[in-house]
Amino acid sequence: MSGPSRILVVRLSALGDVLLATPAVRALAKTFPDARIDWLVEEPYLPLVAANPYARPVAYRKRGEHQGIRGLLALRRTLVIEGYDLVVDLQDKPKARLFHVAGRTIAWRKRTPRQALLSLVGQERPLTRAHAVDLYLEALAPLGVVPDGRSLDLIVTAEMEARARLVLPEGRIVGLAPGARWATKRWAPERFAQLTVALAGRGLRPVLLGGRGDAEAFAAVRASLPFEVPDTATLDVGGLAGAIARCSLVVAGDSGPSHIAAALGTPLVTLFGPTSPKRWGPLSPRADVVRAPVECSPCTNHGGASCPLGHLDCMERLEVAQVLAAAGRWVG
Known part of the structure; x- marks a missing residue:
């Protein structure tokens, strides 16, 4: 069975979280070297991804053309046209689920169901099982992705x-x-x-x-x-x-x-x-x-x-x- 040819990564924000997702994107690219990987990210954080050699940035302009529900749906339609066969959701937010536009989605889950329930009733405890980078990489395990180290990718132009x-x-x-x-x-x-x-x-x-x-x-x-x-x-x-x-x-x-x-x-x-x-x-x-x-x-x-x-x-x-x-x- 061949691997995916068009992959959409969803990690919209924020500054640190986008950088902490870069080892997962690098590992994904090295596992599927023939795939085109696009990365949906909020416009202010585009410079963090602009020169990334493993993914092409796609702008989510939430204060511009993608503002409000109409803007979000317009962005979704644009992404559907791209014909992705895999979405990797590293955001774990309801908004991100709008961008599950492929036949297969791998989604990172920040909390277990029990932890999510405790959070809803105001009993959230710090999540310390593993570093955020390792958790993003764990989410890719069902794809057979092998981690390529934990170093962050950022190229200053x-x-x-x-x-x-x-x-x-x-x-x-x-x-x-x-x-x-x-x-x-x-x-x-x-x-x-x-x-x-x-x-x-x-x-x-x-x-x-x-x-x-x-x-x-x-x-x-x-x-x-x-x-x-x-x-x-x-x-x-x-x-x-x-x-x-x-x-x-x-x-x-x-x-x-x-x-x-x-x-x-x-x-x-x-x-x-x-x-x-x-x-x-x-x-x-x-x-x-x-x-x-x-x-x-x-x-x-x-x-x-x-x-x-x-x-x-x-x-x-x-x-x-x-x-x-x-x-x-x-x-x-």
């Missing part, structure tokens, strides 16, 4: 590098990413500021890493800084990757910039609090994880607006000296 140069200073750059989608994953901004001052004292040029959505986090750090620091808020995801490629070190929470750094092999220190490094930790030999010894951590899969116990000790007990010591391994 000359255009990405050029955009990054518009905002970066000269010299040895340390990138600091104080933002995260969920408040409980953010280290205190005054501590990020203290770390910034300490690293600048070692001759590094600090840059705040993130996007437009991190403006509040940037402002909070700047409020405790005695000098000006540039940021990457005007750059798209591709420009952010170009900036991280130029860094001598990145310090980040459990967020997208940490996965970009891991994919590029940029030296990295990742600060973990409520989430699990067993599930989301950076997959790079040039990365260190810093955690506080708190019994209640991890307590969540993605973070939250507030600590369920009301104290956030997992982040509050991360000391500047502890993070600086980890950074010193890479930048002296």
Whole structure:
């Protein structure tokens, strides 16, 4: 029996999740070298896939032509016309099921039925059985796909590098990413500021890493800084990757910039609090994880607006000296 000739991978978002799916896409391509693989991804994350040698990006423009149910159905019709014979759904969301447009679908399941039920009634526990990369690869086992390692794929193009140069200073750059989608994953901004001052004292040029959505986090750090620091808020995801490629070190929470750094092999220190490094930790030999010894951590899969116990000790007990010591391994 011949393998599939047209494959659609569905992993729409977010930044880190798209990168964590790249080992599965690579393994899929190497198992079916004659197949054409398209990757449906939200438009802001297209730069992460644009130069991927194993898949062709297909844009889901949810704030443009694919907005609303009519837009989704129009996109579905376009995908049906493509004639895929296999869909690999790595999203596990109801929306993604609209794109099951082939005779066969392999779908990753984030939770067991029991875990899904507990989540619905507010009793979700952190999922720590395996890393997200390994779980994506496990989902492909019914296809006979053999994993090709766990390294992430991200190619920084000359255009990405050029955009990054518009905002970066000269010299040895340390990138600091104080933002995260969920408040409980953010280290205190005054501590990020203290770390910034300490690293600048070692001759590094600090840059705040993130996007437009991190403006509040940037402002909070700047409020405790005695000098000006540039940021990457005007750059798209591709420009952010170009900036991280130029860094001598990145310090980040459990967020997208940490996965970009891991994919590029940029030296990295990742600060973990409520989430699990067993599930989301950076997959790079040039990365260190810093955690506080708190019994209640991890307590969540993605973070939250507030600590369920009301104290956030997992982040509050991360000391500047502890993070600086980890950074010193890479930048002296």
